[in-house]
Amino acid sequence: MGKEKGKSLSAFAVCALSNEKLNRPVVSDYRGQLFNKDAFLEFLLNKEYLKNDKLSHLTSLKDVVELKIKLDQNTLKCELTSAEYDITSATVPKFVYLVPCGCVMSKKALLSLLSSTKVGEYTKARCPICNTEYCSRDVIEIDPDEEELFALERRMKTLETEGLHHSLKARKKRKSVSGEKSAKRSKNKSSKP
Ligand SMILES: [Zn+2]
Numbered sequence: 001m002g003k004e005k006g007k008s009l010s011a012f013a014v015c016a017l018s019n020e021k022l023n024r025p026v027v028s029d030y031r032g033q034l035f036n037k038d039a040f041l042e043f044l045l046n047k048e049y050l051k052n053d054k055l056s057h058l059t060s061l062k063d064v065v066e067l068k069i070k071l072d073q074n075t076l077k078c079e080l081t082s083a084e085y086d087i088t089s090a091t092v093p094k095f096v097y098l099v100p101c102g103c104v105m106s107k108k109a110l111l112s113l114l115s116s117t118k119v120g121e122y123t124k125a126r127c128p129i130c131n132t133e134y135c136s137r138d139v140i141e142i143d144p145d146e147e148e149l150f151a152l153e154r155r156m157k158t159l160e161t162e163g164l165h166h167s168l169k170a171r172k173k174r175k176s177v178s179g180e181k182s183a184k185r186s187k188n189k190s191s192k193p
Helices: 007-013 037-045 107-114 146-161
Strands: 026-028 034-036 065-067 070-072 075-077 084-086 095-098 104-106 124-126 133-135 139-141
Touching: 026 037, 034 037, 095 107, 104 107, 107 139, 139 146
Parallel strands: none
Antiparallel strands: 026 034, 026 065, 070 075, 075 084, 095 104, 095 139, 124 133
16 A cells, blocks of 8 residues: 655656656556657567566557646646646646546546546546546556556456457457358347246
């Protein structure tokens, strides 16, 4: 549980792939890690995911979402509240982003908008910044704590069973080597009890 304070600061300051200063365009994976897009593209190009178990979930651009993040030098702005935070100080609150649109905002500000309605795991809502529809499941904490990460891992497992990437784009279906014989099976009769 107890994650040291200050950990979240580096999440906004440093690209988790290259350790260079985080600069837009920024992309993020399902675990809420932030990467410089150019570092991520290089990572894909060099197939680095084959060399690092912790990054083996990153094999395609569909495994990340490009963030609409208001990050300018050391200042992070929440577009929802217009509050600005110095990422080198200890005052940065928890931020989240939405999939698929990638809008970034403080978690508290987002939750305050939702508090009047009952939120289930699959509640649909509209992004308060760009109006794109999203599902409450697809709110991703940036630099999550243990509990949040657990929920994010669970979300990813569900997406995999649904044939989706983190970005909600469809996974490529594996080509069937033995042709399409399974497609022409006789129709199931509906079994009524
Ligand atoms: Zn949005």
